[in-house]
Amino acid sequence: MEVTSVVQLDQTKAKDEYPNLSLRPLQVSDVDDFMVWASDEKVTRFCTWEPYTNKEDGLNYIKNIVVPHPWLRAICIDDRPVGAISVSANSGNDKCRGELGYVLAFKYWGKGIVTRAVMMVVETIFVEWPHLERLEALVDVENVGSQRVLEKAGFQREGVLRKYLIVKGRSRDRVMLSFLSTDYQS
Amino acid sequence: MEVDLSKITLRPFKLEDADDFLLFAGDDQVTNYLRWQTLSSKQEALDHIKDVCIPHPWRRSICIDNCSIGFISIFPFSGEEDRFKANVGYGVAVKYWGHGIATKALKMAVPQFFADFPDVVRLEAFIDAQNLGSQRVVEKTGFQKEGMLRKYAYMKGKLRDMFIYSFLSTDLPANP
Numbered sequence: 001m002e003v004t005s006v007v008q009l010d011q012t013k014a015k016d017e018y019p020n021l022s023l024r025p026l027q028v029s030d031v032d033d034f035m036v037w038a039s040d041e042k043v044t045r046f047c048t049w050e051p052y053t054n055k056e057d058g059l060n061y062i063k064n065i066v067v068p069h070p071w072l073r074a075i076c077i078d079d080r081p082v083g084a085i086s087v088s089a090n091s092g093n094d095k096c097r098g099e100l101g102y103v104l105a106f107k108y109w110g111k112g113i114v115t116r117a118v119m120m121v122v123e124t125i126f127v128e129w130p131h132l133e134r135l136e137a138l139v140d141v142e143n144v145g146s147q148r149v150l151e152k153a154g155f156q157r158e159g160v161l162r163k164y165l166i167v168k169g170r171s172r173d174r175v176m177l178s179f180l181s182t183d184y185q186s
Numbered sequence: 187m188e189v190d191l192s193k194i195t196l197r198p199f200k201l202e203d204a205d206d207f208l209l210f211a212g213d214d215q216v217t218n219y220l221r222w223q224t225l226s227s228k229q230e231a232l233d234h235i236k237d238v239c240i241p242h243p244w245r246r247s248i249c250i251d252n253c254s255i256g257f258i259s260i261f262p263f264s265g266e267e268d269r270f271k272a273n274v275g276y277g278v279a280v281k282y283w284g285h286g287i288a289t290k291a292l293k294m295a296v297p298q299f300f301a302d303f304p305d306v307v308r309l310e311a312f313i314d315a316q317n318l319g320s321q322r323v324v325e326k327t328g329f330q331k332e333g334m335l336r337k338y339a340y341m342k343g344k345l346r347d348m349f350i351y352s353f354l355s356t357d358l359p360a361n362p
Binding site: 048092093094095096097133134136156158159160161162163164165166167171176178180 | 221266267268270271307308310330331332333334335336337338339340341345350352354
């Protein structure tokens with residue numbers, strides 16, 4: 001598919017619509033807010049992980065995975081975490097590529113929050129990581145809401161990868177979407 | 187040159203294949219779209235056979251009259267979420283291009299591999315957008331093109347667009 005579209009993010013308008021939305025590091029002190037979305041099976045339905053059942057596991061996750069993560073931010077409303085968004089890093093010949101992931105507490109679904117958070121990541125990640133050429137996301141074929149979020153944020157759908165992952169014991173097809181550094185014009 | 191495709195066989199590599207191995211693995215035209223560095227000596231060929239080909243989970247020599255003219259590698263991923271997937275790669279000596287040998291070899295390899303690795307359900311091949319010959323090989327073998335991955339990875343120092351193809355165990359014909 002020819003890639004000719006360029007996403008021009010209307011930054012002023014978006015800031016007005018979401019004046020209290022911000023991204024910041026997720027900390028151990030955020031664990032109670034973390035547990036709100038991480039223990040909810042509606043939220044984890046398409047995730048590769050099971051819902052968290054105790055705060056100890058949540059603390060360990062934040063200490064061992066979140067804190068050393070190459071790029072992970074809490075999605076905050078009025079500085080309270082309501083979700084998280086991250087970009088993974090690769091090495092060697094795959095260094096040009098990072099994978100986007102995100103999760104949001106159920107109560108906040110349907111308001112365009114994740115779309116806005118994704119746009120904020122797109123605005124900064126290619127600057128923070130000049131070696132990054134491609135941001136990609138792999139979304140479950142049934143997770144139509146998430147596919148729409150990414151398309152609204154300017155990602156291009158590249159295809160369906162059949163039985164790409166085993167999630168909770170079942171093979172799942174995943175839609176591959178990408179956003180290139182050259183797709184972005186500030 | 188006439189090639190009788192019924193004479194194509196697959197077998198594991200042996201150290202004795204080193205000279206033949208060097209003929210294709212030492213050729214830039216063959217390694218152009220592979221992650222390998224082109225080999226430059228018989229010693230390197232011997233080392234590669236000993237250190238890579240022989241311990242490999244599934245690498246086969248493509249042979250004519252038991253003489254190695256190429257390779258097929260199918261490499262299962264590790265990791266809990268990925269171990270049911272494997273990556274396909276292959277190469278044939280330039281002298282033998284244009285006879286359908288890679289296609290024939292891949293058609294033989296796919297069912298053999300699924301039989302050897304019954305947990306694997308998905309084979310995938312990442313093929314450079316400019317590598318038309320290889321795209322034809324996988325398409326004739328029955329792989330499905332799933333999409334083009336833009337600027338997916340570096341290959342020999344250049345950022346490449348790649349087509350992703352897959353062959354699932356459920357794609358195997360019921361009566362091969």
